[in-house]
Amino acid sequence: MKTIKVSIVTPNGPVYESDVEMVITKAQSGELGILPGHIPMVAPLAVGAVRLKHAGSKQEDLVAVSGGILEVRPEQVTILAQAAEKAEDIDVERAQKAKERAEQRMREQKAEDIDFRRAELALQRAINRLTVTGKQ
Structure with a gap:
């Protein structure tokens, strides 16, 4: 299965980097599901969880973000967040x-x-x- 590279970055530095099968997040306009090959886009994020599904498993990482900007390119997703924390770090x-x-x-x-x-x-x-x- 194809994957997409995800980077979640805050002013304090990187919080999360991995290759995942799917990214699910909440933009201000509604929920988004992003797969490899997604059309390029930029969207403002709402306060919410970013769900990161790994290829070939039911494993899912969760990252809490406090707003920010989502940039999607066909092979990479970048989230620039004001604040972000992985579930295990909260x-x-x-x-x-x-x-x-x-x-x-x-x-x-x-x-x-x-x-x-x-x-x-x-x-x-x-x-x-x-x-x-x-x-x-």
Whole structure:
């Protein structure tokens, strides 16, 4: 089976590099499935998980991304993300605390004039990280 090279990079450096059979990710316009030979495209990413399916197995890697840009070429996918973490690198306790803080800020939004959208984005990132680890 053909594979496609995937690179996920943040401002802090590379997070993931591998040859995979399929990339599934969430763009701002909806979910995308990318196979080798896909037409070239560029799309803004939403906060979500990048699913990376390996050829000839049911193995799938998960990487949590906090938005960014997806560039697709026929034989390579590059994701430039503001932040990205492989599932095994996520500190579940820290993500759970971030989720709880964001939920609390959203509840108190009216009382303290806290930026609701900022708290909402923090909550999305925390839930995404927990979802990727499978411990939500």
